[in-house]
Amino acid sequence: MNVLIINPTSNESLNDKLFASADLAAKRTARNSEDYTHISVMNLKEAPRYIETELDVLRVSALLMEKLEGVKDVYDGFIIAHHAELGTHALRELTGKPVILAGAACAYATPLYGHCIAILASTKHDVETEKDTLRRYGILSDYMHFFPITETGRLEGQELEKATMAAAHQAKNAIEADVVVLADSSVGGVTDKLIEELKIPVFDCMTSCIIRIEYMILQNGQSFD
Numbered sequence: 001m002n003v004l005i006i007n008p009t010s011n012e013s014l015n016d017k018l019f020a021s022a023d024l025a026a027k028r029t030a031r032n033s034e035d036y037t038h039i040s041v042m043n044l045k046e047a048p049r050y051i052e053t054e055l056d057v058l059r060v061s062a063l064l065m066e067k068l069e070g071v072k073d074v075y076d077g078f079i080i081a082h083h084a085e086l087g088t089h090a091l092r093e094l095t096g097k098p099v100i101l102a103g104a105a106c107a108y109a110t111p112l113y114g115h116c117i118a119i120l121a122s123t124k125h126d127v128e129t130e131k132d133t134l135r136r137y138g139i140l141s142d143y144m145h146f147f148p149i150t151e152t153g154r155l156e157g158q159e160l161e162k163a164t165m166a167a168a169h170q171a172k173n174a175i176e177a178d179v180v181v182l183a184d185s186s187v188g189g190v191t192d193k194l195i196e197e198l199k200i201p202v203f204d205c206m207t208s209c210i211i212r213i214e215y216m217i218l219q220n221g222q223s224f225d
Helices: 014-029 054-071 088-095 102-109 124-136 157-175 187-199 205-220
Strands: 002-005 039-041 077-080 097-101 119-123 143-147 180-181 202-204
Touching: 002 014, 002 054, 002 205, 014 039, 014 187, 014 205, 054 088, 077 088, 077 102, 077 202, 077 205, 088 097, 097 102, 097 205, 102 124, 102 180, 102 202, 102 205, 119 124, 119 157, 124 143, 143 157, 157 180, 157 187, 187 202, 187 205, 202 205
Parallel strands: 002 039, 002 077, 077 097, 119 143, 119 180, 180 202
Antiparallel strands: none
């Protein structure tokens, strides 16, 4: 399988983090050392660094349509590495391929693992966006509790990962969470460490997306006539 992850921002520095998390997940789900999902990552140079307004959403959605139109025959499926809904269903119609939104995939299976779910997003604005996405997909539930990773402003890189670790511990203690979800696609690198420290399931976007996209690609290749 060949899967393209699209970082729908102009922040190219996220690409390596997305690839590392997704590639690790693909190798873990592989049936053998040679048969695993091959990952590619690209970002949208013309997009804003952050997607925060309705205008940003519309502009990025249009850029995604243009980008996938040009590569739809190259890949078996696509992952949109963001928590905002950016026209996923239209992109499926355009490509005829599975397209997954990270913000929905990260929480999709969590009710199977616990009934007190802490969902961490980068900022208060991102918390509200994540809630809206989960509501649109019919995933939002009373079991889910939302926490911003930072109250002061956007963080990136190691500062964001450090703050994510601290926020996860605080969230677990605050509500006695039995599941933690990392709704920021770029912080999957701390997942294993959090699982070790918290001793509860921790879901990150890229791992969740790889598991779902592989299944959807297999389903997409079957005939139901």
